Amino acid sequence: MKVSELVEKLGLTVYSGQNGLDREISGGYVSDLLSDVMGNASEGMVWITLQVHQNVMAISSLKDLAAVILVNNLEPQENTIGHSNEENIPLLGTNLPAFEIAGKIYQLLV
Amino acid sequence: MKSFRTDLHVHTVLSPCGDLEMSPGNIVLTAIRHGLDIIAITDHNSTKQCETVWKLGQKLGLTVIPGCEITSREEVHSLALFADFDALAVFQEFLDQHLTIISNNTKIFGYQLVVDENENIHEEIDWYLGASLDVSIEEVERKVHELCGIFILAHIDRPRNSIFSQLGFIPPELKVDALQISKLADEKGIREKYSIKPEITLVKFSDAHYPGDLGKTFTLFEMENPTFNELRKALMGEDGRRVHIPEASPKPPPKEGA
Numbered sequence: 449m450k451v452s453e454l455v456e457k458l459g460l461t462v463y464s465g466q467n468g469l470d471r472e473i474s475g476g477y478v479s480d481l482l483s484d485v486m487g488n489a490s491e492g493m494v495w496i497t498l499q500v501h502q503n504v505m506a507i508s509s510l511k512d513l514a515a516v517i518l519v520n521n522l523e524p525q526e527n528t529i530g531h532s533n534e535e536n537i538p539l540l541g542t543n544l545p546a547f548e549i550a551g552k553i554y555q556l557l558v
Numbered sequence: 559m560k561s562f563r564t565d566l567h568v569h570t571v572l573s574p575c576g577d578l579e580m581s582p583g584n585i586v587l588t589a590i591r592h593g594l595d596i597i598a599i600t601d602h603n604s605t606k607q608c609e610t611v612w613k614l615g616q617k618l619g620l621t622v623i624p625g626c627e628i629t630s631r632e633e634v635h636s637l638a639l640f641a642d643f644d645a646l647a648v649f650q651e652f653l654d655q656h657l658t659i660i661s662n663n664t665k666i667f668g669y670q671l672v673v674d675e676n677e678n679i680h681e682e683i684d685w686y687l688g689a690s691l692d693v694s695i696e697e698v699e700r701k702v703h704e705l706c707g708i709f710i711l712a713h714i715d716r717p718r719n720s721i722f723s724q725l726g727f728i729p730p731e732l733k734v735d736a737l738q739i740s741k742l743a744d745e746k747g748i749r750e751k752y753s754i755k756p757e758i759t760l761v762k763f764s765d766a767h768y769p770g771d772l773g774k775t776f777t778l779f780e781m782e783n784p785t786f787n788e789l790r791k792a793l794m795g796e797d798g799r800r801v802h803i804p805e806a807s808p809k810p811p812p813k814e815g816a
Contacts (some may be wrong), residue, residue, distance in 0.1 A: 481718075482726035501632050501694060503725045525694060527731075 449473050449557060451515045451538050454494065458552055460517065461541035463524050465532035471514040475557065478550050482507050489513060494553065496546050500524045505531035505539070513537060519546045559798065562779045564789070565589070565772070566598035566623060567637055567712065567738060567763035572607040573627075574667035574688050577768045581677045582611040584769055586620050592773020596784050598623035598639050602687045603657050605650045606672045609643060614675055621784040626653070627712060629688070630695040635712040635719045637738065638702040641786040645705040652701050656691040695725070699732055708790055709733065713740045713765060715748050722752060736761045736793050736801075741775040745803050759793050762803045778802045 452469040455462055462469070474492030479485050480499050489495060491512040497504065498519050505528055508516055515538040518524060524532070524539055532539035542549050569576035570585060589597050597615075599608045599622060608624035615622035624646045625639040640646045662670055662684055670683040691698065702709040711721045711728070714737045721728055721737075728734065736759040739748050745760050754760070764775040781788040781799040792799040 481723055483723045486726050499632060499724075501725060501729070503727065503729055507726050 451494070451540075454515070454553065454556065455538075455540060457556060458542065458549070463518075463532070463539040463541055464529040465515070465536055465538035467533075468515065468536040468538045471538070473514045473557065476550060476553050478546050486510065496550055496553075498522055498546070500528060502527040502531050504528060505535055505537060508537045509535040515540055517542060517549060519544060519549060559780050559782065561802075562595040562621075562781065562784050563593055563773075563776045564596040564779045564801075565594055565763050565766070565776045566596070566625070566639060566710070566761070566789075567600050567627065568597050568766045568772070569601055569627075570599060570607040570611065571669065571671045571673055572601040572604055572683070572687070573767070574602065574662065574670050574686065575767055576601070576668070578669065578671075579769050580767065581673055582607065582614050582675055583677065585611060585772070586614045586618050586622070588769045588772045590618060590620050594620070594773055594776060596621040596623065596779065596789070597772075598625045598637070600625045600627040600637050600639075602627050603629055603653055603689070603691065604670075604683065604687050605646050605653070606681070606683075608646060610673070610675055623786060623789070625707075628653075628698050629690040629719070630698050631690055631692055632695055632724045633690050633719055634695045634721050634724045636695065636698060637708075637710040637712050638698070639708040639710070639786070639789070641706060645707060648705055649701065649707070653691070656693050657685070657687075658689040658692060660686045660689045662686040695721070696729065696732055699734070703733060708735045708786075708793065710736045710738050710761065712738050714752070715739050715743045734758065735790070738763050739803075740765065759795070759801060760803065761793070761801055776804075778804060 477489040477493045478496040494515045517540045521543045570580045612622040672681040761777040764771045779792045781792045
């Protein structure tokens with residue numbers, strides 16, 4: 449599934465990184481510790497988190513993730529948006545908490 | 559140039575996790591007895607115990623720097639140290655404005671007490687001081703530097719609440735005056751593990767929560783006087799001042815009865 453389809457199906461907000469919306473999704477990962485994501489997420493995953501810091505995008509780029517989804521209506525910091533556009537990795541948002549959005553994505557992907 | 563045994567990360571009874579034995583009097587006396595020259599009071603997200611400890615330090619001959627251990631919204635812990643109580647008061651306003659208010663459950667988190675020099679309870683803080691602020695680590699750093707304070711990332715080698723656990727790496731825009739490593743960490747190993755550049759100063763402090771933690775872990779500050787400005791110079795390596803982490807913590811000097 450492409451990131452754009454996920455956005456459409458779940459009504460996600462697209463904050464930035466529109467150029468990356470045709471990235472293919474391989475799976476998902478939920479974590480708020482960036483050290484953990486560095487170690488355990490893999491290429492093509494969508495990362496569900498409440499961290500809005502710009503380092504989120506650096507790590508997404510390092511791991512070549514498909515997209516980042518911010519939960520609980522949290523808004524990204526300005527420089528996080530900047531990095532998302534530079535890296536062409538979509539930065540998305542939902543009003544749902546991590547448990548619920550992860551459940552919905554799991555149903556769509558698996 | 560003199561060498562000062564310095565521990566700039568010490569909690570008091572005000573920190574929920576701080577032992578009830580960490581009263582101002584006990585801290586100052588224990589620190590002196592165990593050979594420390596300079597300490598900083600760094601409770602979680604509050605500065606309210608600093609002044610009493612500082613006053614006792616003045617009386618008994620221990621330099622006490624007022625400060626705080628801050629939890630950013632990313633749950634990164636950092637230390638802020640200030641030159642005077644005016645700056646500290648402004649910083650306390652910043653904390654009051656940004657701390658997430660969660661009521662303290664003393665059974666789970668412990669007591670949060672502001673006490674006077676005779677250990678009378680002055681105030682009990684009802685909201686949990688271990689909660690996070692709603693501002694980023696960069697905003698905390700900017701506030702500390704705006705108030706001419708010293709900004710140090712706390713226990714960077716720990717698996718939680720450290721810059722590396724929470725954010726993976728040190729954000730390039732963050733202006734750190736030093737990085738604190740925890741008591742068992744080895745300076746050389748940490749520099750290699752996290753690729754820390756030689757120009758970034760590392761310091762080792764106790765993060766004391768119990769009186770028994772005091773005096774075992776410190777950094778030697780080689781400088782002229784035990785003052786805030788000298789501390790800053792030593793951290794920056796200016797005018798021949800420098801800091802040095804002892805290889806293994808040596809025994810306290812013969813300073814009994816000081």
